[in-house]
Structure formats: C-alpha cells, structure tokens
Amino acid sequence: MPPLEGLIRMKTEQNRTTEGGTKMKGVIVMCLGELVRNNFGQDKWEAALEKAGVKKDTIFLSTSNVDDVTVLKVIGSLCDILNISLVQAADAFGDYWVNTFAPKIYGAYYEGIKTAKEFLLNMDKVHVQTAAIVPDSRPPRFDYEWKNDKTLIMGYKSHRGLIDIMVGLVKGVGKYYNEDLKVTKLGDDKVEIIFS
Numbered sequence: 590m591p592p593l594e595g596l597i598r599m600k601t602e603q604n605r606t607t608e609g610g611t612k613m614k615g616v617i618v619m620c621l622g623e624l625v626r627n628n629f630g631q632d633k634w635e636a637a638l639e640k641a642g643v644k645k646d647t648i649f650l651s652t653s654n655v656d657d658v659t660v661l662k663v664i665g666s667l668c669d670i671l672n673i674s675l676v677q678a679a680d681a682f683g684d685y686w687v688n689t690f691a692p693k694i695y696g697a698y699y700e701g702i703k704t705a706k707e708f709l710l711n712m713d714k715v716h717v718q719t720a721a722i723v724p725d726s727r728p729p730r731f732d733y734e735w736k737n738d739k740t741l742i743m744g745y746k747s748h749r750g751l752i753d754i755m756v757g758l759v760k761g762v763g764k765y766y767n768e769d770l771k772v773t774k775l776g777d778d779k780v781e782i783i784f785s
C-alpha cells in the first residue's frame with residue numbers, strides 16, 4: 590500500500606475510536622495551496638481540494654484548525670493529480686515552506702541564525718511556540734543526538750508519521766543556508782544529517 594494511503598487509513602481508524610482526531614494549523618494547507626497555485630495553477634489546487642472532499646473555494650487561514658485526515662487527503666490528491674510521488678511532494682513542500690513561505694510570516698525565527706545547524710537545533714522550541722495558541726494541535730517534537738561532530742541524528746516524535754515531510758523540510762534548510770547537507774531517513778522516527 591502506498592505510504593500515504595496507509596497513513597490516511599491509520600488516521601481514519603484513529604478518528605473512529607477517539608473523539609474527533611487531531612488537527613493541524615491551517616497554515617500548513619495555506620502554504621501548500623500557495624505552492625500549488627503559483628507553480629501549477631488554480632485549477633490543479635481546486636481539483637485537489639474537490640478530490641479530497643473539500644469545497645474548492647475553501648479559504649484556509651493560518652489560525653484555522655484543519656483535521657489531520659483532511660490535510661493528508663489533500664496531499665494524496667495532489668500526488669494523484671500532479672502524478673508525483675509522496676517523496677517528491679514532500680521535497681517540494683519542504684523547499685517551499687522553508688525558502689518562500691515561512692520567511693514571510695515567521696521571519697523572526699530566521700533572525701540572527703547563520704547556519705543550518707543552528708536553525709535545526711532551534712526547531713523543537715519553534716514548534717512548541719507556534720502551536721501553543723491552537724487548543725487541540727499537537728506539534729511534532731524533535732530531539733538531537735550527535736553521532737560525531739558533523740553527524741546529527743534528529744529524532745522525530747509525532748503521531749502523524751510525516752517523516753518524508755520532515756526530510757523535505759531539512760533539505761529545504763540546507764538550501765536556505767546554501768549548505769550541502771546529506772539528509773537520510775533512518776526509519777519512521779529519525780533523520781541523519783551530515784553537515785559539510
């Protein structure tokens with residue numbers, strides 16, 4: 590089963606047994622929409638929303654709460670419509686989020702940070718802070734373990750299982766700081782990052 594279908598099924602099953610499931614900040618879908626509209630056109634975005642069972646004129650605000658399942662379904666629809674894999678979608682999203690979208694609205698988190706290493710080491714704190722105002726959001730958490738002075742193992746803790754998106758985001762950080770990072774997924778909850 591493709592990973593995304595697995596994720597959607599897992600979340601759908603979780604939602605049947607728990608109250609309502611969890612939500613993500615609308616800012617993630619807002620960024621995805623901007624990326625798709627700018628690079629592929631409004632029609633592709635609307636088609637992806639409709640295929641995911643969402644009204645095509647839905648406006649996502651950064652502060653809205655969007656069900657995790659809806660976010661995953663929109664990503665899945667985009668992969669189908671644009672004929673790309675989940676990894677390609679995750680890389681495109683990570684690049685766009687870190688290099689285009691977040692600098693516009695979360696500029697403060699970039700201020701005074703000069704390297705990819707510093708930026709990544711700050712990410713656990715950033716996620717706790719940005720998600721704090723959404724009552725039922727559960728941000729991913731990260732931990733850090735140095736294998737040697739150039740190799741960082743970044744642990745990913747989230748019930749969402751979006752490790753491919755994490756890899757795409759880390760690659761985006763390398764691009765932002767113009768550093769040649771080697772980024773490898775080590776499993777569902779770990780990424781290895783070798784700094785040059």
Ligand code: HEM
Pocket residue numbers: 612613614616617687691695698699712715716719720723726727728729747748749750751752754755756758759762
């Ligand atoms: C300025 C940069 C960043 C900001 C402001 C930011 C903020 C956010 C916010 C607000 C969410 C939604 C969380 C929720 O509603 O529960 C999110 C999700 C996520 N972020 Fe970031 N993020 C940034 C960069 C990164 C980077 C560099 C990584 C990778 C190390 C990362 C990994 C993720 C992942 C994987 C998710 C999906 C949610 C999940 O897996 O549970 N983010 N981020």
